[in-house]
Amino acid sequence: MSAHIVLTSHPRRDATVPEVRWGAPTPEERGPLVASLTNPAARNVIGSHSGAYAVYRALAVASGALQRDHRPDLTNTAPAEAIGPHPQWADPDKIVSLDPWGHLVSTAFADRIAAGLDVRPTIAITKAHINMPELQAAVTAGRLQPDGAILSPNGDVRVTKAAIDPVWYLPGLAKRFGIKESTLRRNLFEQTAGMFPELVTRNDLKVFLPPIGGMTLYFFGDVAKLGRPETKVACRLHDECNGSDVFGSDICTCRPYLAHGIEVCIEMAQQGGVGLVVYNRKEGRALGEVTKFLVYNARKRQTGGDRAETYFERTECVAGVQDMRFQELTPDVFHWLGITRIDRWASMSNMKHGALTAAGIEVVERVPIPDELIPADARVEMDAKKAAGYFSHYTPDANELAVPKGRGLQE
């Protein structure tokens, strides 16, 4: 490798690098996104592929395990199901946090790749069978009926799934939040302690691959039906909670609501519609797990113990905000899928619901988590959220909010 370290904050743009015309109706007009690490002059984005896993790639190259100029062989990797294009892809304001052409690069830009341009997928679509013990239990209890196609008698479920890395179009993102692009860029630079100086020095680069976790989609039923007005859609939009999703921690309703949402999705697929689970990597309301555990301690140790009326306060003391998930970006994935109406919406969050309806996506029926699925210690969370505006058929008042008490740390 060259002995010369190239700082990236100065433009060295190659005139042959394709322009990015975000929201253009065809991949050719939109142009490929180039995040080459070996040819800085060819780049037209800030950041690199694979998000934060770029740090592990660095270890791989530093330790000699990986060639620094490795280029992926994309043979046989193309999507296992077709998605799009949908009319929403041609509106630069509708999708600002993912690349609608991200799964299609190996075909849409085949000529450019063959000519040596380093264009990589930001979305991958495959197929799988999943099996959760809760679904087996739903079959045993008679809530779900195996059909041999979508759901097998042993609880196996056929799914299509997609992994999506975030791709941010900075002007569109700023517009979505109603702020200036320069304010967005400056805060991205300052609040990360100076990650990517190009954010403030390279205003000509409009696309940013942020090193944050992306999302995974699980589809139930025929993906090809998405985007047709007559297709009924069920959906659970789920933000990661590792402690509940994997380990079944009983302080929240995350995994129970996810499993219930999947039941709703399977039913919809069996009725000829499509079920969709969107799983976002936004641990602890995008505050991260260290902050989350600090808040748990503060909730359980405060005078009077853990209770719904002070649920949000404790988070705000530690983190400065109650929530950092920014549901403003939530509509993008639905626009990508061509979805304009969700018939059954397995979520009670007023923030998620508000973000969709503000984007013109109709939500027909909201499906709350059944009471019997709420774990013992999660009543504090549930009541606090209902009082704060979560959808339910009943909203507790101040006196009722004072009733549920969470466990102490030693219980």
Next chain:
Amino acid sequence: MSAHIVLTSHPRRDATVPEVRWGAPTPEERGPLVASLTNPAARNVIGSHSGAYAVYRALAVASGALQRDHRPDLTNTAPAEAIGPHPQWADPDKIVSLDPWGHLVSTAFADRIAAGLDVRPTIAITKAHINMPELQAAVTAGRLQPDGAILSPNGDVRVTKAAIDPVWYLPGLAKRFGIKESTLRRNLFEQTAGMFPELVTRNDLKVFLPPIGGMTLYFFGDVAKLGRPETKVACRLHDECNGSDVFGSDICTCRPYLAHGIEVCIEMAQQGGVGLVVYNRKEGRALGEVTKFLVYNARKRQTGGDRAETYFERTECVAGVQDMRFQELTPDVFHWLGITRIDRWASMSNMKHGALTAAGIEVVERVPIPDELIPADARVEMDAKKAAGYFSHYTPDANELAVPKGRGLQE
């Protein structure tokens, strides 16, 4: 906020900023880590707290939801169980990827924080009850016996849990990999497309808070017993696999092995020892989920279909390496906990095992996943790994490797 943008690549070190003496035996001698965003001159690390979630913090400040100078109120957030100090903390080579004092900052540096220094925890320790359907099934099947203290008849399990953000001491990390610090720094800079120019311009800053996911620890039994030679320890070291861990995808053994490992941990706690699950945020062998799904497609579409003999090749074609998890850093968390011997090790990975024994941590008994827990489509993975050196009581030969066939994409 000031109109002047401060680029971070030039040293502006305040003489009053504490030196970092990595591996010093007391927190006072080691010194606090300062990642202040509002006082660049006071910083003694590269990067910022909360890892990649700093990007969401930037959205929070940019949109006006969070004050840019918010400081956490750490009241009541201190660890729910004491961990350390252990003698290993005073060896600068034993722990290079986390801050051993990271959970203790609110007490160890109370005076400095009161005096205005922005010192934040990188580790949080709380308590919880977890419940996984697999554990209920183990109780029903008689494999686990409820004791009313660790394990309740309904399957509830008492745990202590810790969230750990990565903290990298760059000279120690380079030494661990047997490379020059300058090589490590340069590749961290180049392979991330220029994230943090300080990596190459500020050699005086030796500590890096990388924007990657950290780890979560689940403890079963009395945490205070760790670090005593007579304490028996069971452990499952688990690298994240969202598709299996949460959704039960049947192409791998991740969740079944995790649930089995937790069973082993509960048994050990019931016998007076300590069980430990280490959950690492290293999705898809730290290649990320987009790459993982691309590889699934390539495996299932290759001529001859998905089979064990070509299992690793497909990953290498797409990613350039078979694995980026770098188990070289694995011993750190065990050193942090004072663990020198693991009596029951619920993992078959030769890489994880080799990393521990190379670091002088004894592994007494290796516990493979019981055959009946291997899902239908995961035989390809399991045989490929056994042939490549995974621990088992039987290693398949080339002829046997050709036998198991994974499902095609349309099956």
